[in-house]
Each structure stands twice: as structure tokens, then as C-alpha cells.
Amino acid sequence: MSSIHPDSIKNIHKLSIAPMMDCTDKHFRMIMRKISSEALLYSEMIVAQSLFHTDKKGKFLDFNNEEHPISIQFGGDDPEILKEAAKMAEDWGYDEINFNVGCPSPKVCSGNFGASLMKNPEKVAKCIESLKNNCSLPVTIKHRIGVDNDDSFTKLNKFVRYISNAGADRFIVHARKAILKGLNPKQNRTIPPLQYDVVKKLKKLNPELLIEINGGFKNINESLNALNDVDGVMIGRSAYKHPLRWSEIDQKIYGINTKTKSASDIIFSLIPYIEGHLSNGGKSWDICKHLINLVEGIPKAKIWRTQISDKSIRKELDIKFLLKATTRLQDMGY
Ligand SMILES: Cc1cc2nc3c(=O)[nH]c(=O)nc-3n(C[C@H](O)[C@H](O)[C@H](O)COP(=O)(O)O)c2cc1C
Numbered sequence: 001m002s003s004i005h006p007d008s009i010k011n012i013h014k015l016s017i018a019p020m021m022d023c024t025d026k027h028f029r030m031i032m033r034k035i036s037s038e039a040l041l042y043s044e045m046i047v048a049q050s051l052f053h054t055d056k057k058g059k060f061l062d063f064n065n066e067e068h069p070i071s072i073q074f075g076g077d078d079p080e081i082l083k084e085a086a087k088m089a090e091d092w093g094y095d096e097i098n099f100n101v102g103c104p105s106p107k108v109c110s111g112n113f114g115a116s117l118m119k120n121p122e123k124v125a126k127c128i129e130s131l132k133n134n135c136s137l138p139v140t141i142k143h144r145i146g147v148d149n150d151d152s153f154t155k156l157n158k159f160v161r162y163i164s165n166a167g168a169d170r171f172i173v174h175a176r177k178a179i180l181k182g183l184n185p186k187q188n189r190t191i192p193p194l195q196y197d198v199v200k201k202l203k204k205l206n207p208e209l210l211i212e213i214n215g216g217f218k219n220i221n222e223s224l225n226a227l228n229d230v231d232g233v234m235i236g237r238s239a240y241k242h243p244l245r246w247s248e249i250d251q252k253i254y255g256i257n258t259k260t261k262s263a264s265d266i267i268f269s270l271i272p273y274i275e276g277h278l279s280n281g282g283k284s285w286d287i288c289k290h291l292i293n294l295v296e297g298i299p300k301a302k303i304w305r306t307q308i309s310d311k312s313i314r315k316e317l318d319i320k321f322l323l324k325a326t327t328r329l330q331d332m333g334y
Contacts, residue, residue, distance in 0.1 A: 003207040004231075011096075011138045011169045011210055013040035014227060015253045018214060018236035019073040019098065019142070021045060028290040029067050030273055032239065034266045036249035038256065041070050045100050047108075048076030048085040061092045064273070071140065073098040077113040077123060079130035090135040096169075097131050099124075101143045104178040104188040115178040118147045121159050125166035132167035140170040142214070142234075145198045146177035153198060160202060160209065170210040172234050173199045189215075189237075200229040219245055220252050227253075244294055263294040264330035267322070275319055284322075288312040298334050 004012075017024065017032050019042035029041045046060050051074075054060065063070055072094040076082050082099075089097050101117045101124055108114035117124055124141070131139045141163055145156055160171055176192040183191055194216045203211040212232035217223050223233040239246050244263055250256040261269075274287055289312075292305040308325060311317040 004210065005208060008169065008210055011140075013069070013170075013212075013232050015223060015249055016040035016042060016071075016172075016212070016232060016234045017239050018042060018234045019045055019071075019100070020236055020240060023240045023290075025286075025290075026063050026067065027277070027287040028240070029070070030064055030270065030287075031243060031266065031290055031294070032246075033066055034269050035243055035247055035261065036254075038250050038254045039246075040095075041067055042098060043070065043072045045073045045075045045103065046085075048074045048081045049078065051088065052081045052084055057088065061088060063092075063094075069095040071096045071098045073100050073142070074131070075100045075103060075108060075113050077117055077127065079126045082127050082130045083134045086131045086135040086137070086139075090137055094137065096138040096140060097135065098140045098142055098172070099127060099131060099168075101141060102174050102178065103185070104144075104180055104183070105185045106180075115144055115147050116180060118143055118159065118178075119150055121162050124159075124163055128163055128166040128168050138169040139167060140172060141168045142172040142174065144174050144176065144178045145195055148178075148180055151177045153201065156198065157202060157205060160206060160211075164206075164209055170212060170231075171202075172212040172214055172232075173202065175199045175213055175215040196226070203230045220248055224252060240290075241293055242296065244296070262330070263334050264326050266294060267291065267326045267329070271319060271323065274322065278319070283315065284312045284317040285315075288317065295329065295334070298332065300332075304329065 017039055021044045024042055024044050032041055051060050072089045074082060074085050074097060086097060101115060103114035105114060128139060175194045175196050175198060178188050179192055196213060199213045210231045212234055213226050213230045214234035217233055217235050218238050226233050247260050250258055277287060278284060288308055292308055295301045295304050311321060
């Protein structure tokens with residue numbers, strides 16, 4: 001990895017939390033930020049066309065100051081619209097832009113973007129150039145190792161080099177191919193086999209490029225292992241469903257000497273944020289639907305989660321109740 005250009009070092013993120021629609025909203029990102037001060041956080045995918053046409057830009061773009069470093073992910077295929085999206089991302093204060101060509105959703109691919117775009121590297125290059133030329137942020141790309149029968153290593157290697165020449169600063173490679181006909185998005189995250197070796201080989205052959213691996217990582221030790229061969233690891237479902245499994249990111253991945261946080265530490269630290277959300281008319285469920293995943297694998301975890309969910313869904317959860325419930329967790333040593 002010594003051949004990485006010195007200017008690129010700043011773009012290395014050893015660990016990141018993946019973009020996930022309906023999951024990685026600003027509330028979940030705040031929870032992850034309390035868990036790790038270092039991991040790069042991604043927005044959900046924002047369709048550039050929708051952003052361009054809406055009057056409510058803040059609904060798509062707003063985030064909390066504490067969330068930095070944060071990458072905004074765009075989907076799209078129109079360089080002119082992506083140009084405007086890039087400017088907005090920079091004006092709004094994002095740290096980098098990610099372009100998504102890994103999403104196999106039929107809705108997304110029918111608009112000829114997402115994973116189907118990987119079949120059209122010239123178009124992808126134009127999109128990357130447009131993002132890059134219209135802001136000063138790093139521009140990265142998230143893609144698969146192949147799509148349908150376009151799945152040879154030669155093609156992948158060519159794609160990555162070509163897109164690097166277009167200006168991409170980092171490659172996040174979901175280590176499975178996408179099958180556009182016959183599999184739904186969920187099946188496309190489980191059925192095509194993970195091929196970590198392909199991503200490792202890509203890095204080996206392109207030591208000057210920043211290459212990150214994604215797909216199926218379940219704990220910090222697995223991630224540390226992968227970091228021997230690639231520049232970064234992106235975590236999706238495991239971070240969403242089991243956030244506390246990742247409570248030692250800062251210590252083990254980034255070597256920072258800090259206390260490991262418990263579930264109650266994290267919830268207590270979020271209280272001012274939750275208070276602010278509620279006093280601005282926000283619903284407690286907006287946050288609690290993510291927060292309950294923090295409590296698992298301990299006695300009475302299910303009861304705790306059910307109590308919080310029920311109260312929250314019935315719009316009866318207030319800070320006093322949450323504090324009391326969290327103190328109970330703390331008293332049990334969690
Ligand atoms: C609910 C859900 C929503 C997702 N939404 C996006 C998205 O908006 N953009 C994207 O690039 N990938 C999306 N993904 C894919 C993830 O970013 C990631 O590539 C995939 O889940 C594999 O990583 P994992 O095995 O660590 O979960 C989504 C995945 C899930 C489970």
C-alpha cells in the first residue's frame with residue numbers, strides 16, 4: 001500500500017458505515033457517531049434527479065454537525081443534473097460524494113442507473129467527471145464486482161482503471177456481482193456469492209488506487225483482517241442490526257485510547273439530541289426504531305425493546321421514560 005499517492009492518504013477511511021435506504025438516516029448516523037468518532041458515515045442514496053426537482057432540498061440534504069466525516073451518496077445518470085447535485089453537496093457541507101453504481105433495484109435500474117450503469121463505463125466516467133469538476137470534494141464510487149454476464153476480472157479491472165482516470169478518488173467494491181434479472185435487491189445481497197479474493201486481487205494489481213471492500217463483514221476482527229489486503233472496509237447490515245458489536249471501532253481500528261461505550265452510555269449521550277428532536281415536533285419513533293437495536297444479547301433485552309417500541313409507536317414515550325429505562329440498563333451493567 002506504500003504506492004498510494006500522498007495526496008490520496010487523506011481519502012482513506014479504514015472503516016465506514018454503508019449507505020442503506022430507510023436505515024442510514026441522520027438519526028441512525030447520530031447513533032453510529034456516538035459509537036465511533038472516526039468511522040465515515042454515508043447518507044442513504046439520494047436520486048440526483050429528485051433532489052434537483054424538489055423544493056424541499058433540506059429534507060434530502062440536512063444532517064447534524066456532529067456527523068462529520070460524512071459522505072453523501074448520489075444515484076443518477078445525467079451529468080448535467082449531477083453537476084448541480086455536486087454543488088449542493090459542497091454548499092451543504094458534506095465531506096465527500098459517493099456515486100452509486102451498485103444498486104440492483106429494478107426501479108433504479110429501469111432509470112438506467114444503479115448497477116445497470118456498470119455496463120456503460122463511458123456514461124459512468126462522464127458522471128464522475130461531472131461530479132468532480134463541479135466541486136472540490138473527493139468523489140468516490142460504490143460498485144459491484146460485475147453485473148450479469150459482465151463479470152470477468154479483466155472487465156472489472158478495466159472498469160476501475162477507466163473510472164480512476166475519470167477522477168474517482170476511491171472505490172468501494174461490494175464483493176459480489178449483481179444479477180439484474182430474476183433476483184430482487186434483497187436476494188442480490190445474499191445469493192450471488194461473496195468473492196473477497198476478487199477485491200483483494202484488484203487492490204494487488206492497482207496498489208496506487210484506494211480500494212475498499214464491502215459485503216458480509218460481521219465483526220471488528222474480520223474487518224481488521226481484511227485491512228491487511230485493502231484500504232478500507234464498509235459495513236452495512238451488521239452495523240444496523242447490531243450496532244454495539246462495533247463499539248470498539250475507535251480503539252481497535254483507529255488505535256485510539258478511549259473507553260468502550262456501553263448501550264446505556266450511548267443512549268445517555270443521545271438524550272440532548274432526542275430532546276431537541278422532540279421539541280422540534282419530531283416523533284420519538286424516528287429515533288427509537290434505530291435505537292432499540294443497541295440492546296441485544298442481554299437478559300430482558302426483548303422486554304426492554306418492546307417497552308420502548310410500544311411507548312414510542314403509541315407516541316407516549318418522553319425523555320423521563322427513556323432515562324428511567326436506560327438507568328435500568330446501566331444498573332444491570334449495560
Ligand atoms: C436496507 C438496505 C438498504 C440499502 N440501500 C443502499 C443504498 O441506498 N445505496 C447503496 O449503495 N447500497 C445500499 N445497500 C447495500 C449496502 O450498502 C451494502 O452494500 C450491502 O448491504 C452489503 O454490505 P453488508 O453485507 O455489510 O450489509 C442497502 C442495503 C440494505 C440492507
